[in-house]
Amino acid sequence: MDYLAEKYLRPRKIPSTACSGCGLGVIQKALVKAIDELGYGVSDIIWGTSIGCAGRQTFATWKGDGFAGTHGRVYAIARGLRLAIPPEKKLVFTVGDGDAFGIGFNHLLHAARTNTQMTIAVCDNLGYQSTGGQFGWTTPSGVKTDSSPYGMFEPNWVRDDMDVLHILREAGATFLARHVSMDGPRLEATFKKALQNNGFSLVHVIYPCTTNFGNNALGTRRAVDIFRWIKERAAPLGEEREGVIWKTGIYYDASNSRPEFSELMREKVGEIHRRYQNEGAS
Amino acid sequence: MKRYLETGNFAITQGAIIAGCRGFFGYPITPATEIAEAMSRLLPQVGGYYVQTEDETAAMHLAVGAALGGMKTMTATSGPGYILYADPYGWAIGCEIPLVVLNSQRVGPVSGITGAPGQGEFYLTRYPTQGGNFETIVLAPNSAQEAFFLTVEAFYLSERFRTPVTILADQLITDGWEDISIPETDEEKEAMGLRFAERKVHPGPEFYPPTDEIDLPPVVLGHNTGALCSDWTPTEEGYDIETVEAQHKHAYRLIYKIRNHMDLISRYETLFLDDDPEIIAVSFGTPSRVVKTAVKKAREKGVKVGMVRPITLWPFPDDLFNKKAIYLSVELNYDGQLVREVQRAAPCDSEVHFFGKCGELPTVAELHDLFDKLLKGEPLKRQGWETEAW
Numbered sequence A: 001m002d003y004l005a006e007k008y009l010r011p012r013k014i015p016s017t018a019c020s021g022c023g024l025g026v027i028q029k030a031l032v033k034a035i036d037e038l039g040y041g042v043s044d045i046i047w048g049t050s051i052g053c054a055g056r057q058t059f060a061t062w063k064g065d066g067f068a069g070t071h072g073r074v075y076a077i078a079r080g081l082r083l084a085i086p087p088e089k090k091l092v093f094t095v096g097d098g099d100a101f102g103i104g105f106n107h108l109l110h111a112a113r114t115n116t117q118m119t120i121a122v123c124d125n126l127g128y129q130s131t132g133g134q135f136g137w138t139t140p141s142g143v144k145t146d147s148s149p150y151g152m153f154e155p156n157w158v159r160d161d162m163d164v165l166h167i168l169r170e171a172g173a174t175f176l177a178r179h180v181s182m183d184g185p186r187l188e189a190t191f192k193k194a195l196q197n198n199g200f201s202l203v204h205v206i207y208p209c210t211t212n213f214g215n216n217a218l219g220t221r222r223a224v225d226i227f228r229w230i231k232e233r234a235a236p237l238g239e240e241r242e243g244v245i246w247k248t249g250i251y252y253d254a255s256n257s258r259p260e261f262s263e264l265m266r267e268k269v270g271e272i273h274r275r276y277q278n279e280g281a282s
Numbered sequence B: 001m002k003r004y005l006e007t008g009n010f011a012i013t014q015g016a017i018i019a020g021c022r023g024f025f026g027y028p029i030t031p032a033t034e035i036a037e038a039m040s041r042l043l044p045q046v047g048g049y050y051v052q053t054e055d056e057t058a059a060m061h062l063a064v065g066a067a068l069g070g071m072k073t074m075t076a077t078s079g080p081g082y083i084l085y086a087d088p089y090g091w092a093i094g095c096e097i098p099l100v101v102l103n104s105q106r107v108g109p110v111s112g113i114t115g116a117p118g119q120g121e122f123y124l125t126r127y128p129t130q131g132g133n134f135e136t137i138v139l140a141p142n143s144a145q146e147a148f149f150l151t152v153e154a155f156y157l158s159e160r161f162r163t164p165v166t167i168l169a170d171q172l173i174t175d176g177w178e179d180i181s182i183p184e185t186d187e188e189k190e191a192m193g194l195r196f197a198e199r200k201v202h203p204g205p206e207f208y209p210p211t212d213e214i215d216l217p218p219v220v221l222g223h224n225t226g227a228l229c230s231d232w233t234p235t236e237e238g239y240d241i242e243t244v245e246a247q248h249k250h251a252y253r254l255i256y257k258i259r260n261h262m263d264l265i266s267r268y269e270t271l272f273l274d275d276d277p278e279i280i281a282v283s284f285g286t287p288s289r290v291v292k293t294a295v296k297k298a299r300e301k302g303v304k305v306g307m308v309r310p311i312t313l314w315p316f317p318d319d320l321f322n323k324k325a326i327y328l329s330v331e332l333n334y335d336g337q338l339v340r341e342v343q344r345a346a347p348c349d350s351e352v353h354f355f356g357k358c359g360e361l362p363t364v365a366e367l368h369d370l371f372d373k374l375l376k377g378e379p380l381k382r383q384g385w386e387t388e389a390w
């Protein structure tokens, strides 16, 4: 990580503030590597984060401009921000599952509807872990957490018949993928594609929380056990087997197929503005 | 100068555009919808953006987001929407992002009466978000013309103080039709006392210095300054930190950058304060127009009454209440809000009374009757319940 860290990250934030063994850093590394391979510099990207482990631990790690929004609202903030910043800047977000699929879901849907450029890495630790470990909207069925002591029996949003990525696709997202943090080069390749979409890209990545999820759900904080537990339940799309929860790979790629929100706004407003400059006010 | 017979809503949009607003983010709500409608028509003509959002929380987040990108922005709503602004309002206060928010009050609680004026959000605008440790700037017009003026002023103050500024209007101000003059030339703008401040970009790296100074540029993203902002307590560079020392510095700046520059913010109107008033009627917004008439007419009859109308509601102008008198706060609510601040600010040996109506204005006759009773030392009886209660 040395080369990447030196080029893209703030020394003050190294080492990361995440717990040791946490899988969050692996996702961020894959994302930064994808950014590097695409040839983007620090000033090409504004990095946004939110609340929860994914937000707090990645905030201000990026060497360039960055912000942490209110819980679940970065997708709304982004739609305003995009109108004001130079159009060539890219927004990259690291957020949590609670942020994207819970409190922020309404804004997420409208960001998808408008196809606003943002590459969102939903770093999914399978519940609310920074508050000690409560269930969330992707917590696997039967899993015990501090707020599902009898096992998670509410339906979650990662099922064949009820997948949050399907909802987002219907809502207008132009790039959607799912991975686990152990996917390595496949995850990087997906991030590269996501970043090249001038529109709404979301990559859902399950990662191991060693501190709370591991302890509550699996009864261990041993990183290897939790890594294995997730890995056993993941398989590439098309290679599914019994017991697989997370099918990994690109779910939908309609990159650059329809206008990006701020581009559309700039074009329409530009037209009207020119007309009124030529004709004078009505 | 161009004259119009138009609504307060129209006046507000004109003020915003003259002040350089190029982004308006809204969600339809009576009685502020017409501002959104007018902005959707006018802003593109000057190269600005109107975006209608999924809810008010989003509206203000978009407004803050665009402001964080360097744009002058605004949003407008009524009580039920203003409460949904709480989340982004706090973020904008904490990150010190300039923008303008308009609240046209109707009758509450909740949706209440949509098409009638109220004044239930006097305190809500002081505490528009949770957590405390900040000061707010709130301006209250009592006419369409003044709404125009204060919209321009709100943009000016928001830039200099790096903070959201709320214009607290009411349904009669935004919906009412009045004679409005809009200046066109620089001379006309200056003659009207309009003030303007351009957006600057903080070069970093110390975005949050421990100082009460104003005129520091705000954080702007997208200029490669290494700008950082977040909802957490910031270090001077903007990193998140959890120490009381850092929090103290942060809160100090948020409170005292405003409190220590009251001369730039304070506006008010007074009548007969230097002419030994026995009663001082206090009000803001639309009811203050009836109060003013009542006070003038009472004076003609020799009643020793005066008036205070705070235009800047927050920070509250304590200095306007240093005379010993019988104070009467006239408000468009039944619970009594402004009156509590009057009691706090007035000399201890003053009497402080409250007269509240909601959804309709007090009448001159009602106010004269109240003046009469106060001078005789009689309790303020009213229909529906026995005495004033707040």
Ligand code: SF4
Pocket (backbone or CB within 6 Å): A017, A018, A019, A021, A022, A023, A024, A053, A057, A125, A129, A130, A208, A209, A210, A211, A212, A213
């Ligand atoms: S609580 Fe879990 S997800 Fe959060 S930083 Fe620690 S290990 Fe990572």
